[in-house]
Amino acid sequence: MLVLQSITITTPKGRVLLRDLSFSVQQGDKLAIIGEEGNGKSTLCKLIADPRILLESFVVEGNIQRDQLPIAYLPQQLDESELSRPIQDFMMRDETGNVDYGKFAEVKRWLGKFNVLPDDHRFEEPLCNFSGGERIKIQLARLMTMRPGLLVLDEPTNDLDIPTLKWLENFIISSELPILFVSHDETLLTRCANRILHLEQTEKKAVPLWTYVSMGYVAYKDARSLHLQRQTSLSRKQKMEYDRQIEKWRQIYQKVEHAQATISRQDPAGARLLKKKIKNLKAVKERIDGEEKIKKPDPEEAVTLYFNDHEDVYAQRCLLDDELGELRIKDRCLAHHLELKVFGKARIGIIGNNGSGKSTYLDHLYRSACRKGTRVAYMPQNYERLLSDDQSPVEYLTITGTKEEKTSIMTYLGNLKFTEEEMRQPIANCSQGQKAKILLTSLVFSDADLLILDEPTRNLSPLTLPVIETMLKMYHGAMIAVSHDRRFLRNLTSQRFLFDVNGLHDITSDERILE
Template sequence: MLVLKNITIKTLKGRTLLNDCSFSLNKNDRLAIIGEEGNGKSTLCKLIAGVDDIHKDFIVSGDVICDHARIGYLPQHLSDKQYQQDVFSFLIQDPTDADYDILPQFEKQMSKFDMSFQPEDYNRSLSSFSGGEKIKIQMAKLLTEDPLVLVLDEPTNDLDLDALRWLEDFILKSSIPLIYVSHDSVLLAKTANRILHLEQTQRKQVPLWTLESIGFEEYLAKRTHRIQRQESLAKKQKSEMDAQMEKWRQIYQKVEHRQNTISRQDPHGGQLLKKKMKNVKAVKRRIDKVEKIKNPDPEEAVEIFFDQVESMPSSKVIFSDQLESLYIGKRLLSSNLHLQIVGPARIGIFGSNGCGKSTYLRYIDQKMSELNVSHYMMVQDYSEKLDVTKSAVDFLTKDKTKEEKSEIMTYLGSLKFTEQEMISPIESLSLGQRAKVILVDMVRSKVDCLILDEPTRNLSPLTMPVVESMFKQFHGAILAVSHDRHFLTHVCDKHYLFTQEGLRFIENFDIN
């Protein structure tokens, strides 16, 4: 159905994202592409789907053997123009030369997706639908084209929990082989039966790709075992070589001492020592030529943490508020919103798309500022927080001292930023890298409360354990809106459903 042969992808600046990658996709395959931000996952999806503009930004060699007309491609983002289109125009691009039979097929697919679609909905713009509804409309359109393969780039972005469960069910039941990119570790664990891992190693100088026909969790376990084994072998070899070098130094020093002290009346002895020294140096050259087992430096081995501060008293009330009505414009979103944040609370809020969760967090942010509550807010749209024309180092710099710059570069380096990425404009960085810049800013902010709006949405599932540990270690309180089920389960200890009637406490939160 789909074959890739010797695919190599390079940026116009010469950085290799993928080198000599080959694989085939077969019936019943659910191939998940994973890797850190900016490693070429979306670029590979575009190449497979036959998106023409990829060649404007990348140099590509190798062959993709498939019928591009039969590839159903869900892009990571639609254009602003597409979002403003009504559904009819989105489905029927050219009314003068269109197959109107796709409309009943589209409606049939929408009914299979348990989404009521009325005739008047054809006149609604795509932007007026929720995140989950937008994905269902795009998927229904793709399926009317009878694709042989589906390529889905970040389909979980902007989906609420109900939509995520729907997508998992769709992937598992699909008779069409799929390739998809996702940062949702729960979805990956439940659905993937093959893994393609794209990596950039050795300070992003050497690309690697790994293909395994196993599930996500099994792949992680196998990878962890491989890394631990390599670490063990590297440690053992270093210990053995250190012992060899110590023995060699002792012999070398002994021979050198005898050379320095031998009498000139013993030329034969001198010749023997000279020969001995030659042999000793030959042994050193052989030791130096032994191929060293490198300590693994996995791309996801990042480090970030808050300073160790005494945990906040569990009875301290950080913030308390009662909001009678929450509006956006003239639309009432919710009523009777009561929130109290006490001690080092970890509060997770979830709910359907468009119900007002982000609007509520902005209200909380404003109220905390008015009350001088020490806090930091991470918004969904990073451009609200970041000056993207500045470099990461310049954005994070406050005092402009050498010591501060060194500290900032250490933080960024521990998150696998290259020096070039540290000093390049933030607008040239991937969304995941921008999220990491905000995390560094957050860690250095020295506050007592974090307000987080979808904090994990652009971070690799391989990096998330470190980020989750960072949040767990935070001394103060966390108030987060998230649809990341792993984050909600492993970081948050209190869960609230955002409804029109206010925040409803969920006593036993279950990701299923």
């Protein structure tokens, strides 16, 4: 179906994103591409979908072989011109710009199959009027009318609520087409992937690595963990052996050097012998240093982030006591009869349909907590609301400007795999995953007793999520989080609410929602 041979992609600035990448996609493959933001996942998807997209700005080497059937591509984000197009125009306009009305029956069939068939009058509405889940279904319906041989889906899970995530899982699993997809959703990866392509950037992002395996996500995670443990153990043993040899060499060298310094001038033969020994010892040192070293692994999951020790908030302390008759945007009522009380170390998760108003509600709760006098920190879904594009990560995180604070900030960012160059570059140049890490670091420095988080894991590699989970589990205060990440909700929330137009509904006891 699709074969890539020795693909190397280099950015305009000379950074190698991918080197000598080779793999194939065959019938029945559900290939998941994983890795941190900025490692080349979307770039690879674009190359597979249409090499012309990349050739204008990247240097691409290698060969791609594909069948004659079209490759259908769902981008990570549609541009504004696409979002503003009416559904009818979006679904039926071909590459030449003409609307093919002959496709109308097939378009309606696929929209109906995906349970997103709009009323006739809504065919004239722009795509931006539909929810995130509806947009994904509409885009997939459009792709299926192309009768493709391969689907390439770049982050299709972004902005999806849990029901639509489950629908997407069923679509991927049941589809007869081979599907290549990028996702950070661990539950979807676990259920859908039967092949894994893992893209990494190691050694301060100077050395790209890739791993392709014919196994599911959980099996790959386990195999990778075992491999990293073995490599770490071998590296440690080799380092111990190296230190032992160097110490032995040093002791011998010092003895010979001392003998050379104290030998009598009346013993020239002995001096020549000692000089020869020194030369031989230096050769031994070069041989020891020249032996191939087993590198200590530098995996993407080797990140650290933690809150400083802090006394836990009293269980009876009320951090938020909010009642809201109506939640509105302009003249639209999003929800009414909203009540929420937060005490001590509460861990509250909120779910709900796309576009229902959850983010607007979190904005309200943040303001309410501030009015109450609670020390609160907020991580919005739209990072640009807090981050300034022209500031560097270090500048954004700086409060006092002391040398000690700067050192602490750079240490935290370094532990999150930021290079020094990335710490000092404008935030505008950072990936979405890096922006998420900057905001998570700001939570650590905030000294807040209440965290309000809007989709905190949506741009993070699934392999780094255990670190974030551990960080939040150890947090001394309370947390309110809107999330559709089922692993996050299972592992980190003890209370869960469904948000809809009638308010908040306690669904903590209904574990089926998180299946």
